[in-house]
Amino acid sequence: MGMTQKADRDQIRRQNRSVVLQALRRNGPQARIDLGRITRLSPATVTSITSDLISEGLVAGVEDDCQREREKGARGRPRSLLALHGPAARVLAVKLSVNTIEMALADYAGRLVGRDVAGFDSTSVTADGFSEILIDSLRAFIARTGGVAPSFIALASQGVVDDSAGTVAWSPAFAVRHVQIVGPLARAFGVPCLLSNDTNMIAEALHRSDPQRYGGTFAVLFVDYGVGMGLFINDRLFVGETGAAAEIGHANHIPGGALCRCGRRGCLEAYLGDYALLRHARGLDLQTPPACLPVGRETIRELIAAARAGDPGTLEAFHAGGTALGYAFARVIATLDPRRIVVTGAAADAYPLMEAAALTALEEGLVSDLRGSVEIEAIAWEEDLILRGTVARALHALDTEVFSETGYGNQREMLGG
Amino acid sequence: MGMTQKADRDQIRRQNRSVVLQALRRNGPQARIDLGRITRLSPATVTSITSDLISEGLVAGVEDDCQREREKGARGRPRSLLALHGPAARVLAVKLSVNTIEMALADYAGRLVGRDVAGFDSTSVTADGFSEILIDSLRAFIARTGGVAPSFIALASQGVVDDSAGTVAWSPAFAVRHVQIVGPLARAFGVPCLLSNDTNMIAEALHRSDPQRYGGTFAVLFVDYGVGMGLFINDRLFVGETGAAAEIGHANHIPGGALCRCGRRGCLEAYLGDYALLRHARGLDLQTPPACLPVGRETIRELIAAARAGDPGTLEAFHAGGTALGYAFARVIATLDPRRIVVTGAAADAYPLMEAAALTALEEGLVSDLRGSVEIEAIAWEEDLILRGTVARALHALDTEVFSETGYGNQREMLGG
DNA sequence: CAACTTTTTTTCGGACGTCGAAAAAAATAA
DNA sequence: TTATTTTTTTCGACGTCCGAAAAAAAGTTG
Numbered sequence: 001m002g003m004t005q006k007a008d009r010d011q012i013r014r015q016n017r018s019v020v021l022q023a024l025r026r027n028g029p030q031a032r033i034d035l036g037r038i039t040r041l042s043p044a045t046v047t048s049i050t051s052d053l054i055s056e057g058l059v060a061g062v063e064d065d066c067q068r069e070r071e072k073g074a075r076g077r078p079r080s081l082l083a084l085h086g087p088a089a090r091v092l093a094v095k096l097s098v099n100t101i102e103m104a105l106a107d108y109a110g111r112l113v114g115r116d117v118a119g120f121d122s123t124s125v126t127a128d129g130f131s132e133i134l135i136d137s138l139r140a141f142i143a144r145t146g147g148v149a150p151s152f153i154a155l156a157s158q159g160v161v162d163d164s165a166g167t168v169a170w171s172p173a174f175a176v177r178h179v180q181i182v183g184p185l186a187r188a189f190g191v192p193c194l195l196s197n198d199t200n201m202i203a204e205a206l207h208r209s210d211p212q213r214y215g216g217t218f219a220v221l222f223v224d225y226g227v228g229m230g231l232f233i234n235d236r237l238f239v240g241e242t243g244a245a246a247e248i249g250h251a252n253h254i255p256g257g258a259l260c261r262c263g264r265r266g267c268l269e270a271y272l273g274d275y276a277l278l279r280h281a282r283g284l285d286l287q288t289p290p291a292c293l294p295v296g297r298e299t300i301r302e303l304i305a306a307a308r309a310g311d312p313g314t315l316e317a318f319h320a321g322g323t324a325l326g327y328a329f330a331r332v333i334a335t336l337d338p339r340r341i342v343v344t345g346a347a348a349d350a351y352p353l354m355e356a357a358a359l360t361a362l363e364e365g366l367v368s369d370l371r372g373s374v375e376i377e378a379i380a381w382e383e384d385l386i387l388r389g390t391v392a393r394a395l396h397a398l399d400t401e402v403f404s405e406t407g408y409g410n411q412r413e414m415l416g417g
Numbered sequence: 418m419g420m421t422q423k424a425d426r427d428q429i430r431r432q433n434r435s436v437v438l439q440a441l442r443r444n445g446p447q448a449r450i451d452l453g454r455i456t457r458l459s460p461a462t463v464t465s466i467t468s469d470l471i472s473e474g475l476v477a478g479v480e481d482d483c484q485r486e487r488e489k490g491a492r493g494r495p496r497s498l499l500a501l502h503g504p505a506a507r508v509l510a511v512k513l514s515v516n517t518i519e520m521a522l523a524d525y526a527g528r529l530v531g532r533d534v535a536g537f538d539s540t541s542v543t544a545d546g547f548s549e550i551l552i553d554s555l556r557a558f559i560a561r562t563g564g565v566a567p568s569f570i571a572l573a574s575q576g577v578v579d580d581s582a583g584t585v586a587w588s589p590a591f592a593v594r595h596v597q598i599v600g601p602l603a604r605a606f607g608v609p610c611l612l613s614n615d616t617n618m619i620a621e622a623l624h625r626s627d628p629q630r631y632g633g634t635f636a637v638l639f640v641d642y643g644v645g646m647g648l649f650i651n652d653r654l655f656v657g658e659t660g661a662a663a664e665i666g667h668a669n670h671i672p673g674g675a676l677c678r679c680g681r682r683g684c685l686e687a688y689l690g691d692y693a694l695l696r697h698a699r700g701l702d703l704q705t706p707p708a709c710l711p712v713g714r715e716t717i718r719e720l721i722a723a724a725r726a727g728d729p730g731t732l733e734a735f736h737a738g739g740t741a742l743g744y745a746f747a748r749v750i751a752t753l754d755p756r757r758i759v760v761t762g763a764a765a766d767a768y769p770l771m772e773a774a775a776l777t778a779l780e781e782g783l784v785s786d787l788r789g790s791v792e793i794e795a796i797a798w799e800e801d802l803i804l805r806g807t808v809a810r811a812l813h814a815l816d817t818e819v820f821s822e823t824g825y826g827n828q829r830e831m832l833g834g
Numbered sequence: 835c836a837a838c839t840t841t842t843t844t845t846c847g848g849a850c851g852t853c854g855a856a857a858a859a860a861a862t863a864a
Numbered sequence: 865t866t867a868t869t870t871t872t873t874t875c876g877a878c879g880t881c882c883g884a885a886a887a888a889a890a891g892t893t894g
Contacts, residue, residue, distance in 0.1 A: 004439065004817070006456050007424075007432040009852060009879055015424040016881090022421065033842055039423050042882050047844060076841025077889040160786050170786040177786070217658050229752075233650055240754025241634050242789045251751035252744055252782035255671060262784050327669055334668035335646075335752055337657025365669035367679050369577055369587040369594070372659040400421070425881060426850055433851085450871060459853050464873060493870025494860040 010406065013049075016041060018404035020049050021058070024084050025110065025399060026211070029062050031079030050082055058108070058403055060085040084109045089151035089403075091394035092138065095198065095387050096157040098122050098173050101134060103141045105150065106391045108398065114145035115387075127167075127176045131184035138189075151191055151402065154394035155181060156198040156386055163243025166195055172226070194397060198222075198386050200237055200246065202344065203230030205389030208396070211235075217338045221248070221328065224345035224381075225274045225295070226261075233336070237393075248332070249273075253324050258286035271324035272347070274299045280317035281306065300346045307353050315353065322354025326361025333374055334366055343378040344385070351378035427823065430466075433458060435821035437466050438475070441501050442527065442816060443628070446479050448496030467499055475525070475820055477502040501526045506568035506820075508811035509555065512615065512804050513574040514590050515539050518551060520558045522567065523808045525815065531562035532804075544584075544593045548601035555606075568608055568819065571811035572598060573615040573803050580660025583612055589643070611814060615639075615803050617654055617663065619761065620647030622806030625813070628652075634755045638665070638745065641762035641798075642691045642712070643678075650753070654810075665749070666690075670741050675703035688741035689764070691716045697734035698723065717763045724770050732770065739771030743778025750791055751783055760795040761802070768795035 016039070023038045024030060030038065036046045053059040062081040086107035095102040099122045104115040118137040125133065142149065159171020166182025168174060186193040196204075199222040206214040220230040227249035231238040239245050249269040250262050257266030258276065265287075270276050275290040278299055306314040329341055343351055355378075362371075433456070440455045441447060447455065453463045470476040479498040503524035512519040516539050521532040535554040542550065559566065576588020583599025585591060603610040613621075616639040623631040637647035644666035648655040656662050666686040667679050674683030675693065682704075687693050692707040695716055723731040746758055760768055768775075772795075779788075 004432060004436055006436050006458050007429040007852095009429070012424040012426070012429060012880060015421060019421055019423050031842075032844095041423050043843070044845085044883080045881055048880085051844095073891080074841085075839070075891045077843070077887095079842060170784075217662075231752075233655070238650065240789075241756045241791075242754055244787050244789055245634075245752065245754035247751050247754075247787050250784045250787060251748050253672075255740070255744055255778070255781065264781060264784065266782075323672070327672055331668050331748060332752070334664050335648075335662065335749070337659055337662035337664075339658045361672070364672065364681060365683075367587075367667045367681065370661050370664050370667060372657075372661055374658075427881095429851060429880095448871075449873095460872070461854080461874080462852055465851080468873095490862080491870085492862045492868070494858095494872070496871060 013406050014404045016045065017049055017053065017406065018400045020046070020053065021084070021399040021403060022396075024059065024082065025395065029081040029083035031081055033079060035082070052406070054082075056403075056407075058085055058088045059083065086111055089398060090148050091391060091398065092142070092150040092153045093387055093390035093394055094134075094138070094153065094155040095201075095390060096134075096155060096168070096171075096173050097198070098158070101137050102387060103138065104387050104391055105142070105145050106395070108395070110391070110395060112391075114141070116141050116144065122173055123175045125174060125176065125179070127174075127179050130174065130179050131181060131188075134181070135184065135188045138185075149191075150189065152394045152398050153185055153189060153191060153193045154390045154397070155185075155193070155195045156201040156390045157181075157195065158198050160247055161195055161197050161239075161243045163195070163239055166193070168195070169244070192397070192402070194393065195243075196237075196239070196390070196393070197228065197230070197243070197246070199228030199230040200239065201230070201386045201389030201393065203232050203342075203389070204237055204393045205385045206342065207232055207235075207237075208389070208392040214340070214342070217336060218340040218342065219246070219332050219336065219338050220342045220344065221325070221332075222345040223272055223325070223343060223347040224300070227269045227272050227328075228345075229332075231336075248328060251328075251331075253327060259289060261290040268324055268328055272321045274303075274347075277303050277314075277317045277321055277347075280320055281311070281314040283313055300350070304347075304350045304353070307350065318350055318353040319357045321347075321350075322357030323361045325354055326358035326363075327365045329358065329362045329376060330365030333362075333372065334370055337370075337372055338374055340375045340377065343376070344381050346381055348378050348381045430823050431821040433462065434466055434470065434823065435817045437463070437470065438501070438816040438820060439813075441476065441499065442812065446498040446500035448498055450496060452499070469823070471499075473820075473824075475502055475505045476500065503528055506815060507565050508808060508815065509559070509567040509570045510804055510807035510811055511551075511555070511570065511572040512618075512807060513551075513572060513585070513588075514615070515575070516590075518554050519804060520555065521804050521808055522559070522562050523812070525812070527808070527812060529808075531558070533558050533561065539590055540592045542591060542593065542596070544591075544596050547591065547596050548598060548605075551598070552602065552605045555602075566608075567606065569811045569815050570602055570606060570608060570610045571807045571814070572602075572610070572612045573618040573807045574598075574612065575615050577664055578612055578614045578656075578660045580612070580656055583610070585612070586661070609814070609819070611810065612660075613654075613656070613807070613810070614645065614647070614660070614663070616645035616647040617656065618647070618803045618806030618810065620649050620806070621654055621810045622802045623759065624649055624652075624654075625806070625809040631757070631759070634753060635757040635759065636663070636749050636753065636755050637759045637761065638742070638749075639762040640689055640742070640760060640764040641717070644686045644689050644745075645762075646749075648753075665745060668745075668748075670744060676706060678707040685741055685745055689738045691720075691764075694720050694731075694734045694738055694764075697737055698728070698731040700730055717767070721764075721767045721770070724767065735767055735770040736774045738764075738767075739774030740778045742771055743775035743780075744782045746775065746779045746793060747782030750779075750789065751787055754787075754789055755791055757792045757794065760793070761798050763798055765795050765798045 019039045032046045036043045062083050086109035088108040093104045101118040105113040157168045158173045160169040162169045168179040182193045203220045222228040229246035229248040231246040250267045252266050253268045254266040258270035260267035260270035274295045275293045436456045449463045453460045479500045503526035505525040510521045518535040522530040574585045575590045577586040579586045585596040599610045620637045639645040646663035646665040648663040667684045669683050670685045671683040675687035677684035677687035691712045692710045
């Protein structure tokens with residue numbers, strides 16, 4: 001607690017195994033000599049570690065491209081490429097949202113083995129009962145994709161997640177609170193199980209896709225039907241003490257301001273959520289209850305179209321949303337001094353409509369000396385980003401926590417190596 | 418970048434040396450057997466490491482209390498206590514504020530060797546010129562306290578610090594910006610040099626005083642003439658990408674709100690700073706320029722006295738300040754989900770006057786599900802906390818970064834062992 | 835086509851750090 | 865003086881990394 005832990009011999013090997021696995025995951029198939037350059041381990045050590053990993057079935061040689069890649073006239077012994085061995089393990093990634101369980105299965109090499117969607121009734125499930133529905137859906141999905149048991153399960157859910165309890169504390173996906181997830185799943189499948197906020201998984205996906213650009217300390221603002229935030233701090237996903245960090249949607253923007261879905265006044269979401277934009281666009285009072293507004297999947301797209309067509313009320317709504325967004329930038333920067341802020345989500349396509357107001361608000365909300373050299377960037381929203389991030393996180397957990405453990409040899413057959 | 422680093426043998430020894438040094442620093446003089454229990458290292462390893470440290474002059478045996486401590490009737494070979502050896506090194510801690518350079522010198526065992534205050538003219542120093550004044554003051558101070566050169570210098574400054582540049586970007590302590598500190602000092606004294614925000618050093622002091630209580634992720638809100646924040650994330654001081662994290666004083670509280678010293682409207686400080694409280698207590702308009710208000714060292718104390726005497730305007734000012742504080746709590750909790758928030762500073766004595774408003778605001782500003790199990794605590798302000806934290810940080814840096822390096826034997830004489 | 839060059843991979847021996855077990859040391863108790 | 869207890873040190877074993885040398889696997893050259 002607080003003090004650095006002691007180190008011992010085993011730890012060295014664990015860490016270096018993990019470093020080699022991560023190097024292969026990040027850079028694709030590599031020759032041993034290049035693994036040495038990437039990891040700064042000596043060639044001798046690379047040979048030692050990779051021969052362990054090969055005999056454990058986690059890594060395998062690639063015969064395929066060996067000669068094709070070779071430049072003409074290259075002399076010397078040709079490099080033999082090593083790659084993560086797909087069949088070594090499978091990971092199951094799950095995304096929970098309203099009425100929907102989205103599932104993806106990937107092998108250890110990161111190839112997608114299958115994906116599917118199951119439905120459930122968000123309004124009727126109970127806190128204890130949902131896990132059975134979930135387990136059944138996952139079992140059926142696994143059976144359909146070959147019946148190979150996963151080695152790791154990672155889940156992403158809308159709403160507020162309680163890390164230590166392994167529950168969804170509060171979410172639009174469930175009418176009830178404290179929905180049990182991790183415990184029942186880990187028992188049912190007998191494998192490690194990780195539950196996260198969905199927006200965090202966007203940050204994870206970005207980080208894995210380009211660790212240089214999306215690294216250090218950066219924030220993702222997810223502007224969609226609601227507003228979420230994903231946070232990387234010092235190159236690691238940050239979830240806070242209970243897993244509820246980065247819940248900026250219901251952080252206050254203006255004390256006593258617009259009425260929010262959560263019943264409070266002035267939340268950021270009450271200016272940026274789908275219902276908030278619609279409410280403003282229609283010229284309704286800011287205290288109009290969100291439940292009175294007809295929002296759906298199409299809402300945001302329709303609003304963007306209306307604004308592009310020049311509808312003044314809708315433009316004004318995006319302007320107000322942009323102002324709220326800009327103050328959110330200012331507060332995040334003042335608190336965390338990040339390297340980058342990424343805006344995405346269904347409403348990210350509308351960022352050009354909000355940008356001017358957002359930058360003005362940022363200037364009004366933060367002394368310029370504090371703005372550091374932060375870059376603000378809107379990226380087009382892809383629905384798959386969340387599930388991709390969840391897969392990436394599961395694979396990373398295998399690399400660093402499961403397969404870093406030395407002596408995985410016996411389990412090879414079980415996993416289908 | 419992003420990927421975990423490789424580990425090797427040297428690193429093990431470095432880490433374990435550092436773990437032993439930290440165990441001695443945190444728990445005071447210890448026998449080898451107890452060091453083994455604390456660090457989870459084997460007795461054999463403890464002997465090996467401590468004998469190195471002793472021969473390098475970093476640790477020394479304590480003959481003194483050996484027998485006094487012994488319980489009557491205790492059998493067996495008596496434990497021989499080891500302690501950090503004071504003369505092994507000295508650290509210099511410096512606090513920069515308006516017109517004032519506060520200095521403290523401590524030995525490696527953490528004992529205060531001397532302290533002093535020097536003055537300078539905040540309004541007239543230049544960005545490049547201040548370092549000379551600083552170096553002269555420090556040289557004179559070192560000469561007065563025995564002339565032993567320090568092994569490490571840590572500085573804390575009011576305002577915004579730029580970590581990578583080693584400058585004070587912007588501060589009430591200087592009329593100019595980007596005041597050079599680290600570079601000139603490191604060159605002049607030839608030792609490592611660390612510059613921090615002063616509020617961060619409060620967090621550091623609390624963490625070192627009780628790592629259990631002030632650990633994990635926690636925030637310190639420093640309410641004084643202005644408002645600052647210090648942040649610990651995952652047991653480590655967090656300063657952001659450029660060192661400007663946790664600058665909550667000029668984060669926006671209410672868009673377009675009260676006029677702040679920085680020229681913007683609605684900053685948290687414009688409701689909680691000394692001038693803000695005074696402005697409100699006197700019933701002045703919120704747009705009254707802060708420069709028009711006669712604030713000084715006594716202001717806060719006088720306001721507290723007036724409020725305790727029942728002055729309605731002053732009570733109302735603290736109420737408004739409390740509301741701003743409560744919204745600040747809400748925003749920090751929503752962003753970081755900390756274990757604890759500590760309120761301190763000259764205005765901390767007034768926390769009872771603000772608490773009711775703060776808790777109401779917290780409730781209005783944050784869904785209860787997000788409140789987690791955060792504890793909010795006001796602690797009485799001690800002026801020395803900042804300098805104590807700066808000393809602690811310097812010593813910790815020696816333990817983990819300088820003396821963890823194996824083979825310090827040759828330098829012993831230089832350092833005065 | 836055999837000898838040489840180049841590059842990658844493996845093997846070997848040395849160094850070093852941790853650990854468990856045994857020995858040594860330093861006290862009290864009998 | 866001898867036994868007991870507790871702490872500290874010593875010793876040998878084991879594991880890991882590394883540098884150097886050897887082996888392997890190609891292309892190049894005469």
